[in-house]
Amino acid sequence: MSQQAQRSDEVTLPAPEESLLAVRDLDAGYGDLQVLSDVDMDVGDGEYVVIVGPNGAGKSTVMKSVFGLTTYMGGRVIFDGTDISQRSPDQIIHEGIGYVPQNENVFGSLSVRENLEMGAYILDEVPEDQIERIYDRFPILRERSTQKAGTLSGGQQQMLAMGRALMLDPDLLLLDEPSAGLAPDLVTEMFDRIDTINDDGTAVLMVEQNAKEALRRCDRGYVLVQGQNRYQDAGETLLNDQQVRQDFLGG
Amino acid sequence: MSIVDTVADSRRLFVERPGTAAIGAVVGFLLLDLVVKLAGTSVFFLGFKLLGGALTVSSLASMVLDGILVGLAVGLAGIGLSMTYSILDFANFAHGDTVTAGAFIGWVAAYVVGGLGTGASLADLFMFDSGQQLSALTALAPVLLGLVVAGVGTVAVVLLVDRLTYRPMRDAGNISLLIASIGVALAMRYIIAFVFGTQTSGVATSGVQFVLLDLAGQRAVTITDNELALLVVAVALMLGVHLLLQRTKLGKAMRAMADNEDLALVSGIPTERVIRLTWILGGGLAGVGGYLLVLESGTISFNFGWILLLLIFAAVIVGGIGSIYGAMAGGVLIGLVDSLALIWLPSGLTRAAAFLVLIVVLLLRPSGIFGGVTTA
Numbered sequence: 001m002s003q004q005a006q007r008s009d010e011v012t013l014p015a016p017e018e019s020l021l022a023v024r025d026l027d028a029g030y031g032d033l034q035v036l037s038d039v040d041m042d043v044g045d046g047e048y049v050v051i052v053g054p055n056g057a058g059k060s061t062v063m064k065s066v067f068g069l070t071t072y073m074g075g076r077v078i079f080d081g082t083d084i085s086q087r088s089p090d091q092i093i094h095e096g097i098g099y100v101p102q103n104e105n106v107f108g109s110l111s112v113r114e115n116l117e118m119g120a121y122i123l124d125e126v127p128e129d130q131i132e133r134i135y136d137r138f139p140i141l142r143e144r145s146t147q148k149a150g151t152l153s154g155g156q157q158q159m160l161a162m163g164r165a166l167m168l169d170p171d172l173l174l175l176d177e178p179s180a181g182l183a184p185d186l187v188t189e190m191f192d193r194i195d196t197i198n199d200d201g202t203a204v205l206m207v208e209q210n211a212k213e214a215l216r217r218c219d220r221g222y223v224l225v226q227g228q229n230r231y232q233d234a235g236e237t238l239l240n241d242q243q244v245r246q247d248f249l250g251g
Numbered sequence: 252m253s254i255v256d257t258v259a260d261s262r263r264l265f266v267e268r269p270g271t272a273a274i275g276a277v278v279g280f281l282l283l284d285l286v287v288k289l290a291g292t293s294v295f296f297l298g299f300k301l302l303g304g305a306l307t308v309s310s311l312a313s314m315v316l317d318g319i320l321v322g323l324a325v326g327l328a329g330i331g332l333s334m335t336y337s338i339l340d341f342a343n344f345a346h347g348d349t350v351t352a353g354a355f356i357g358w359v360a361a362y363v364v365g366g367l368g369t370g371a372s373l374a375d376l377f378m379f380d381s382g383q384q385l386s387a388l389t390a391l392a393p394v395l396l397g398l399v400v401a402g403v404g405t406v407a408v409v410l411l412v413d414r415l416t417y418r419p420m421r422d423a424g425n426i427s428l429l430i431a432s433i434g435v436a437l438a439m440r441y442i443i444a445f446v447f448g449t450q451t452s453g454v455a456t457s458g459v460q461f462v463l464l465d466l467a468g469q470r471a472v473t474i475t476d477n478e479l480a481l482l483v484v485a486v487a488l489m490l491g492v493h494l495l496l497q498r499t500k501l502g503k504a505m506r507a508m509a510d511n512e513d514l515a516l517v518s519g520i521p522t523e524r525v526i527r528l529t530w531i532l533g534g535g536l537a538g539v540g541g542y543l544l545v546l547e548s549g550t551i552s553f554n555f556g557w558i559l560l561l562l563i564f565a566a567v568i569v570g571g572i573g574s575i576y577g578a579m580a581g582g583v584l585i586g587l588v589d590s591l592a593l594i595w596l597p598s599g600l601t602r603a604a605a606f607l608v609l610i611v612v613l614l615l616r617p618s619g620i621f622g623g624v625t626t627a
Binding site for chain 2: 067069089090093094097100104105106107108109111114117118119121122126250
């Protein structure tokens with residue numbers, strides 16, 4: 001039942017206007033250090049896309065670059081028809097992208113509610129209805145709303161981090177290893193929650209260590225190696241490709 | 252709990268935490284000594300005076316009041332130092348001279364307005380040379396005006412300094428910023444010395460004294476109108492800072508940025524605006540703190556803020572650097588220690604006592620009293 005996944009160098013890319021997010025020939029890194037070269041990536045409207053690959057492949061760097069947190073060295077990042085490749089995070093947040101960093105992704109000394117308020121800082125008024133929607137999605141946050149975020153458990157902090165990123169109701173959510181550091185039973189719960197967010201219409205671009213589970217659930221996946229595209233295909237196809245399994249998914 | 256238990260407990264304390272126990276023993280001895288002193292007797296052992304001396308309840312109360320007053324002003328000045336540390340990530344050595352600058356700006360305004368119509372020349376008034384002394388009660392309008400000018404003027408100075416020196420090097424390391432701040436400190440101090448000279452000028456004196464406690468046979472405990480003004484303004488401003496940080500959007504953003512600057516950036520918080528607010532708030536409070544200290548002490552000189560800086564640092568570090576509430580609490584604690592140390596030490600050594608307390612607190616709680624629970 002082995003299926004062949006498409007190698008990235010054999011794929012014809014869609015026109016950038018057809019995707020919600022289109023990354024083309026992106027070169028980026030940190031300072032003088034180039035990490036990504038010629039990376040192409042697409043996320044369609046409401047699509048659920050996962051980036052997998054070995055350590056140091058530049059997976060997180062792709063997401064940081066989309067969000068304007070790296071040094072731009074060339075190429076294009078087009079979101080909803082607009083080139084955002086050289087914009088700063090506080091400009092990009094206005095375009096409708098939410099970003100959840102991997103570590104230290106809540107304000108520990110602020111209350112749960114204040115964390116959510118910070119997620120909507122760019123709005124003039126605190127959007128009470130959106131806070132309510134986040135509380136409905138993550139009821140534990142309502143219970144803990146006055147508690148300091150630093151006192152929450154790891155799983156609860158991860159929910160709060162997502163809640164903060166969802167405050168502006170983004171079209172695209174960037175998730176950097178959302179299951180990192182979570183207990184195994186919580187990992188499944190976290191993936192279920194991401195499924196729900198995606199089912200409600202938010203496109204997701206995610207980097208995940210837990211590659212098999214992520215590929216099983218996503219629409220499409222990219223395999224990134226040494227800062228370059230290697231494979232891209234439907235999640236299931238990547239999972240069933242002999243070569244991909246052997247080289248990147250531990251057999 | 253029986254006595255046997257208590258003894259066993261304290262023995263365990265000595266074995267498990269000798270440092271804490273030793274400090275507890277010293278504090279216990281000092282308290283016992285204080286009680287004996289207040290009783291007005293002395294305890295001798297083998298001809299040596301072990302405990303005691305003479306101290307009246309009234310003079311103790313005066314010392315406590317003094318310590319709180321100085322502590323409040325130090326705490327007010329410390330808020331800015333703590334905020335620049337947590338939000339801009341560097342120890343600002345120019346903060347003491349910012350305090351001086353605020354005091355001069357405010358007092359020039361108060362003195363000139365207070366002296367108008369007395370026949371003194373404007374130049375004399377500007378240089379504090381007319382011989383008049385202001386008090387909060389007898390010259391309420393000029394003193395209040397000076398207070399406002401001290402705050403606003405210091406904000407202007409601080410924003411100018413940020414624009415000229417710190418902003419071009421925002422991404423530089425904190426050591427570079429620290430060294431730049433030493434340069435700023437020297438520049439500010441000697442600009443003030445150049446304009447006003449290096450002498451100490453008397454500008455304020457108490458107008459009225461209110462009796463707080465009058466025990467028979469002892470000197471009454473009093474508070475002057477100037478001290479009362481310091482107390483009221485400092486407490487009101489601290490309350491204001493608290494409300495700003497807890498209730499307003501920008502205040503919450505300041506706490507968020509102190510907490511995690513990267514996350515603040517990806518949340519869309521305008522970091523440069525928060526930095527500007529940090530300078531405005533910290534600078535304004537430092538200027539007002541300096542102005543109030545001069546109101547309380549009566550004299551002003553070009554380097555009093557610089558001399559005060561170590562005490563401000565001590566207050567901020569005791570409270571937990573980065574914590575605004577720590578700066579307030581640390582200020583009062585250091586002020587009290589500085590004042591109460593007079594009971595046991597000659598007056599030249601009270602500063603040493605303040606730093607000793609700093610060291611002891613850091614040994615017991617390395618991150619300071621409020622460290623680890625930072626709220627901005």
